Amino acid sequence: MTSTRTKKSRGVTKAVAKGQSSAKALRQPTLAHRAEYYTMRATIAALRALSWNAACKIGEKLGALGYRPLGIRKRVVEKQIAAAFPNLDHDAVRKLARESYEHLGRTFIETALLDSLGRDGLQQLVETVEGWEEVDDVMSKGKGAVLVTGHIGNWELAGAYVAARGVPLDAIARGMANPLFDAYVNRARAEMGMTIVHDSDAVKRTPRSLRAGRAVAFVADQGVLGLASTFVPFFGRPAKTPRGAAVFALRFDVPVIFVAALRRPNGRFRIVVERIEARRTGNMDRDVDAIVAAFTEHLEKWVRVVPAQYFWQ
Template sequence: MSKARILIFIIGLLGKLRLRTAQGIGRALGTLGFMLPTPARKVTDINLRIAFPELDEGERRELTRNSLRHTGQVAMEIPLVWEWPVERCLDLIRQLEGEELLQAATKNGKGVLLLAPHLGNWELCGLYFSSRYRMAALYSPPSLAGFEDYMVQVRGRLGSELVRGDRRGLARLIGLLREGEVAGILPDQSPRGAGAAYAPFFGLEVRTMTLVSKLLQKSGATPLMTWCQRLPDGGGFRLVIRACEPGIADPDPVVAATALNRSVEACVRAAPEQYQWEYKRFRHRPAGQGNPYRE
C-alpha cells in the first residue's frame, strides 16, 4: 500500500471522531509538543519573542503552550472537515461576523478575493464560502505522490474549483475574478523566487508575496480577510470577515506587501494563540539581516 493510501486511510479513521474528541486529542498532542524539546516549540518561542516583545517569560510560555495546543487541534479537525458530510461541517459555524462586507462586495458585480491566513481552521472557511458562492481556491500540489487527487476531491465536493499556483492556474483565477466570482488564497506564506517584496510583519522585514496585489490589479476584485476562530469547549467556530488595510492593491509592491502584512497582523492579534506560529515566517530577510532561527 502506498504512503498516500495509508494517509487517506488514517484520515478516514480520524474523520469518524466527534469534534470534542478530536480537539481533545489535538490539545494533548500540542501539550506533548510543548513539554518536549520539539522543533515546533523552538520555532514558536522564537516567533513569539519577535512578535510580542512586551510579554514576560511566563506570558510567552503560556502563549507558546496554547499555540501548540491549537495547532494540534487544527491538525485533528482537518480530517473532520474533509470526511464529515458537508452539512455537519457547516453546523460547526455557530457565529458569523462581517458577512455584510462580502454581500456588499458581491453586489457590485466585481470579484472578491478572500485572504485566509493560517489562523483558526482555514479549511472550514473554504467549505463555508463554497457552499454559498461559486468559489475558486489557489493551492500548491502536495509533495506526497498520489495524495493530490484525494485533496482536490474533498476540497471541491461542493463545486469549488481548485486552481494550481502555476502560470496557467493564475490566469484562470484572474479570469474567474473578472467574471465576478469569489476566490480564496492563503496570504501569509513566504514565497520562493520572484513575486516577492520585503515588508514589515510584527516589526520585522520579511519576504512577502506580491501575488495578492497583482491579482487585485489585474482583476479589479475586492479583497477581504477571513478566518474561522475556534470557540472554547468544543463550541464550534466563529467565521469572521474583515476589510483589508488600505494600499493592498497599490502598484508599488512594497506598499502593497506592507498593507497585506498589516491586514494579516490585525487578524492574528484578534486571536494570537490560534495562529500557526510553528511556521518559520521570519526566515527570509533582506540581505545582511540575520535568520532568527539560526542564531
C-alpha cells in the first residue's frame, strides 16, 4: 500500500465505527483485535517487498506448518480425504492432506496481496478462461444472476476476477470476529470492484441487487445467516449444504452460474465457468434441492480434478 500504516489504521477504525452493514462490524475493536491487526499488517507489508511467487512460496511453507508440526485439524482433514477417496492408502492420504495445507497457506497470501495487483494485474494472473460466454450472455439480458463457488482453488480470486471483468458484483461474505480485519479485507475486496454484503444482510440486500440486474456471488458450501440448509450427496455421503443461492435464483427467476479459479502448477489460474441447469416444476422445495444437488455435483467434479485445492479443514 502507498499510504502509511497510521493513516490506513485510522481509515479502518473509521469504517468500523460507521459500520459496514454488519452487526459484527459495529463492534468496537479490543486491544487483542488491534494487536492481531497490526501484526497482520506488518506481515503483509513485509510480503509486499517480495516478488509474488516468493511471497506465495512462504505461504505454502506456513500452511505446511499447520499440518505438521502444529497438527491443526490434522485428523479431521485426513478423515475427510480418506472418506472421499477410499482407494488412497494412508501415505497418499497424508501427502494429499499436506498439499491441501500448503494450498491453504498460499491462498491466504494470494488473497492478502490481491489488491496490490490491481485489476489489470489480476487479469494477467489468469492463464485461461473457459465458459465466460455464459456470464456475457446472462448479464446482457439485464436480469442479474446468482454466481456460486465453493472452497476450491482461490475463491476470493474468482470473485475478484469476475468484478475485474466489469460485471456488477455483490459478494456475500461472512463477517469476521476481528472488526479491524473485517474492514481491511472488505476494503481490499472493494478495490477489486466487488460490493460486499455481509451474510447477516443477505436476505434483505440480495433481492435489491438482483432486481437491479447485478450478479450476486455466494460461496455456496458456506451457510448464510437466516437461510436454511439441506442434505445432498457429496462424495457419496450426505452433506449439509446451504439453500440460499438456489432460493434466490428461483424466487427471482435468474440463472445460476458456477465459477472457480483453479491454480495451475506455474502459479497462474484457470477460470472455469459453467451454467447450472435449474428446472422449475412448481414444487419450490424440490426445485431448490435440485439446484443445490447440481451445485455439489459441479463442485465435486472439480475437487476430483484438483483435490489438494479443496478446503478439507
